[in-house]
Amino acid sequence: MITLNAVSFAYPHAAPLFSGFTWQVAPSEAWAVLGPSGEGKTTLLYLLAGLRFPTSGSITFDGLPLTRPRPQTGLILQDYGLLPWNTVLDNVRLGQRIRALYGPDGKHAPPTSASAQANDRQTALDWLTRLGLSKLAQQYPGQLSGGQRQRVAIARTLLLQPDLLLMDEPFSSLDAATRESLRSLILDLWQEQHFTFVVVTHAIEEAIHLGQKILILGQSPHRHPQIIANHCFSSPDPESHPAYPALVHTLRAAVRAQAAFSGGAA
Amino acid sequence: MKTRPQWIWLALAVILVIWQVLAMLLNTPLLPSVIQVARALWIETTQGDLIIHFWASLWRVIASLALSILLAVPAGLVMGQSELLNRIFSPLIYLTYPIPKVVLVPLVMLFLGIGDLAKIVVIFLILFFQILVLVRDQAAALRPELLQSVRSLGAGRRALFQYVYLPACIPAILTGVRQSIGTAVAVLYVAELFATQYGLGYYIYYEGSTLYNYPAMYAGIVAMSLLGTFLYISTDWLEKILCPWLGKQGT
Numbered sequence: 001m002i003t004l005n006a007v008s009f010a011y012p013h014a015a016p017l018f019s020g021f022t023w024q025v026a027p028s029e030a031w032a033v034l035g036p037s038g039e040g041k042t043t044l045l046y047l048l049a050g051l052r053f054p055t056s057g058s059i060t061f062d063g064l065p066l067t068r069p070r071p072q073t074g075l076i077l078q079d080y081g082l083l084p085w086n087t088v089l090d091n092v093r094l095g096q097r098i099r100a101l102y103g104p105d106g107k108h109a110p111p112t113s114a115s116a117q118a119n120d121r122q123t124a125l126d127w128l129t130r131l132g133l134s135k136l137a138q139q140y141p142g143q144l145s146g147g148q149r150q151r152v153a154i155a156r157t158l159l160l161q162p163d164l165l166l167m168d169e170p171f172s173s174l175d176a177a178t179r180e181s182l183r184s185l186i187l188d189l190w191q192e193q194h195f196t197f198v199v200v201t202h203a204i205e206e207a208i209h210l211g212q213k214i215l216i217l218g219q220s221p222h223r224h225p226q227i228i229a230n231h232c233f234s235s236p237d238p239e240s241h242p243a244y245p246a247l248v249h250t251l252r253a254a255v256r257a258q259a260a261f262s263g264g265a266a
Numbered sequence: 267m268k269t270r271p272q273w274i275w276l277a278l279a280v281i282l283v284i285w286q287v288l289a290m291l292l293n294t295p296l297l298p299s300v301i302q303v304a305r306a307l308w309i310e311t312t313q314g315d316l317i318i319h320f321w322a323s324l325w326r327v328i329a330s331l332a333l334s335i336l337l338a339v340p341a342g343l344v345m346g347q348s349e350l351l352n353r354i355f356s357p358l359i360y361l362t363y364p365i366p367k368v369v370l371v372p373l374v375m376l377f378l379g380i381g382d383l384a385k386i387v388v389i390f391l392i393l394f395f396q397i398l399v400l401v402r403d404q405a406a407a408l409r410p411e412l413l414q415s416v417r418s419l420g421a422g423r424r425a426l427f428q429y430v431y432l433p434a435c436i437p438a439i440l441t442g443v444r445q446s447i448g449t450a451v452a453v454l455y456v457a458e459l460f461a462t463q464y465g466l467g468y469y470i471y472y473e474g475s476t477l478y479n480y481p482a483m484y485a486g487i488v489a490m491s492l493l494g495t496f497l498y499i500s501t502d503w504l505e506k507i508l509c510p511w512l513g514k515q516g517t
Contacts, residue, residue: 051414071420081415085433085511094429095419101428108420140511153415160419 007057019221032211074162080153082141127155147178218258306481322464334393346405380461397442404438
């Protein structure tokens with residue numbers, strides 16, 4: 001269970017993004033965080049990842065306060081974060097190499113390397129095969145398409161067997177066909193690996209595809225979480241679900257209403 | 267910029283032909299022919315001590331290179347990451363960077379004496395600033411998202427250094443070396459005119475101005491050009507070995 005307890009956050013010399021914000025995420029849930037850019041969506045991911053810290057309030061994982069990035073959390077940012085000087089295989093093995101460098105110290109790697117097998121080259125190769133990347137193993141990121149880069153980032157993160165996966169606008173810069181295939185890939189992996197999933201997006205349609213529950217972040221500062229249950233989620237084709245049009249309407253209204261309530265323009 | 271080897275050989279042939287034609291036209295001891303110089307180069311290398319002078323010069327350049335990389339890379343990385351340090355030291359670099367380091371030759375010798383150290387320090391000053399500036403800019407250009415992504419995989423300072431900062435600054439080091447190696451060899455020549463009896467600079471000056479042995483002087487000039495070319499080509503070669511990802515952008 002992840003708990004944000006009265007979290008406030010502001011960047012230096014900027015208006016607060018969160019103010020006494022309380023929110024809970026249960027294990028193995030899939031959440032979509034929906035809202036316009038610049039209103040704290042990515043910051044929320046950074047807070048969950050332990051890369052930023054609340055100015056007041058606390059974030060706990062199963063009751064333990066978050067004081068640094070957890071080795072069990074996977075984070076995939078919008079630009080995929082691949083190292084341009086490493087091949088696809090070496091990029092996928094980056095997490096393994098970092099864990100090998102520090103050993104199972106509980107800070108940089110999980111204390112009990114439950115993933116002794118996750119540290120070998122074969123695991124990395126298996127992931128490459130699983131994501132259809134095996135032919136690209138010796139290529140460099142500069143030679144890949146956006147969709148291929150996103151697959152490399154997914155392989156690199158999931159091979160470390162995270163219990164929480166955070167993704168920032170994962171498919172926004174990809175074409176429709178690639179987006180669709182990656183969406184179903186990530187949902188398959190979510191069902192298979194049972195990690196908790198939090199994805200940030202500005203696209204309503206994306207939120208409906210990826211979030212069991214949808215958290216609206218309209219105009220900051222955010223005080224109370226506005227959560228909308230997504231009844232189309234488990235459907236194989238959410239767009240043809242009878243509740244889809246109404247849900248789109250509700251979400252659009254919710255994002256607008258929050259913006260209007262705070263007196264800002266969305 | 268990619269130049270194919272066959273074109274380099276062709277350019278070399280053209281230069282040699284022009285030289286040979288000029289030497290035949292002018293017909294003066296001040297410009298010996300290619301063949302005379304080649305013969306002098308062979309004799310001076312096998313029987314004379316040109317090779318000793320070559321090694322003396324090469325050692326000075328390599329020592330300065332090692333020293334400047336060793337000091338400029340950490341300094342550049344720190345400045346590239348810390349806005350505060352960059353704000354403190356940047357004006358200093360801004361002022362000292364454009365000073366032609368060759369004018370410092372007499373000064374450095376005055377303070378450091380006539381040994382190898384003074385000559386190494388003079389070349390060091392040229393290479394150091396070039397590499398420092400490029401590494402600093404490279405470190406500053408690393409996107410915060412990339413660093414956050416790698417940190418999210420568990421990387422602390424040590425892993426960031428090993429997997430991100432170090433590989434990121436290798437191209438910057440090599441570019442710095444490539445840009446400044448020509449100047450470094452030129453300044454080495456000047457530095458070797460003073461207070462030494464070893465090095466190609468001394469050799470060229472001594473053979474030309476004291477012994478009036480022009481073919482040997484030209485042999486020295488050729489040797490010094492070879493030194494510069496060798497270092498330049500080595501840098502390109504190292505880049506190919508160490509940075510295989512460069513030039514592989516897009517398919």
